Amino acid sequence: MEFPSNDRMPLDLRMGQIRETERDEQVAAARTLLDSENGNFHIKGEPTVTFGVRDLEMRTGIGRGQFAEVVKRAVYTPRGMDVAVKIIYIIDRPSGNNDGRGNEEMIREAENARRAAHHNVVWLYGFVVEQQICYMCMELMQANLEEVKKVMHDQAGLNIGKKSENRDIESFLGCVTVAVVDGLAFLRNNARVMHRAEQHYDQRPRTGMLNLLVVFKNGHYLSTPQVKICDFGVSKKLHTGISNSRAHTTTAGCISYMAPEQFSVDVATSGYGSKAGVWSLGISLFECALGRYAFDGQSDFVIAGNIQTKDPPRIPMQAGFSQDLRNFVDACLFKYEPDRSSLVPTDGNCLQNKKFYKEHVRRGDDARSITVVDVLSLATPHLPMLRRSLLDR
Template identity: 30%
Template sequence: MELMDTSLDKFYRKVLDKNMMIPEDILGKIAVSIVRALEHLHSKLSVIHRDVKPSNVLINKEGHVKMCDFGISGYLVDSVAKTLDAGCKPYMAPERINPELNQKGYNVKSDVWSLGITMIEMAILRFPYGSWGTPFQQLKQVVEEPSPQLPADRFSPEFVDFTAQCLRKNPAERMSYLELMIHHIRMVMLQSFQPIPKESNANTLQHVASMPVSGIPPQPLNEIGQVSWF
């Protein structure tokens, strides 16, 4: 088993203590690494993680990103999971907090929601919701009020949209893992002023799906702005 240096929640608190921010390109690499890990669980093992949050994502000095804590992960039956109370409630998707009467379960789109909350937390260095005194307050805020959004004046339109796609209230409207990977690729290309390939999304999705889980080149995280974090 590989030894990692720290978890994302501890990492961003160090960044906050130094009165700095995590660069957006680092956030993007972390996000797509999580997406690829979740996609591997889903497509290769028919498993849903159910507890995606900063403390369950590990990183090391070389920039490798690993998911951990599979204790409440579950197997999908016909792409659906049914145990509603598994996981950390603050990161739960609306359909898990307040399921519809005829809802038979939930799918991996609930992990996509948790990813969106996680990435906003990493970007703004705090949990995006206020504190909840009761489960009813959580129900009202997560289910009824608008989803959290990144401030458009501090982040690129592409990264703002990435998190917004994760946090659509209707799970059917959230992007799939492969669509999120395509979104990230286009975001990187736009930010580096490279032309976006004209091949169809289907061809691009097939290419991304064929890449190994460990295929993302890591970027060292031990120094950001010449400040040591580890």
């Protein structure tokens, strides 16, 4: 029997072989990174030191992921520094089987997080593998956007007395917009990494893609308050070239924040692009502005159906927000992916060209930091009760 040579193979078969070869090369490169970085702890501007699980004092839980068993607050004892530790079980604990998912997740996270060195992306201090368990140490965030939303809108029985003024909410959303657009653009255009939303506490969808970082010690700030993108446990890499320019998965993203194209029957073969992250940003801004979910339902199936069949959510004019904010959110929420704004600066329809983004860039870093400090000052006293209520659900 004669087998066709490469130049006579069907195009889809040849492209499949190319993708498989590229994946093998990426896995090999990631394993090299894993071997060289295992047990190294990096603090910006300081020499790298070695560490082990013995250096981590575990505290309370934060959340759970698809493959990671748990994310915990911990103390890196050599420095007395608070960190977030993501624990990935390479071998499935209940069954004792090693189906490769945990190892693949660990390798992907380590590679993606190390490549994503940007001031609007959480910093990976380091990771260590002991007894088939990977411990990933990252910056510990003070609050996430879901929590801030509930505080600003006086929800979840907080009894603050009143919701924040629209002008204060919009000023904060301007800070979020600049930080997240810059972070997503870096992940898409430079690091070739893309983030998806995470789940918090009770396993229901949360806007976990946005976190606030501010560090206090003895009443003083140790770093500039910033909005950061977090959680690489659910990240997907975006490769160059037509064949690998889109993520190939049907499960990437909390249902409430997934773009319509992610539900397509063709997504397993054609994938979806970075504009799915743009959709998620638009949904997050909509929800934080109005204090309600964009798409709700009694089950993931109902929510998915609503995303596919209903018109995209719009911030109504009577809600009292600026036309620039409403236009920006609208640009993120076109159901037809080609019409949606992009993260590519050379594209005339990119988010970086929108008036709302440019307006808040012009405010400057100092002014945006002050806004973030004000929001954190409002939210911080209510976070313990809010987190207890979420954990009790």
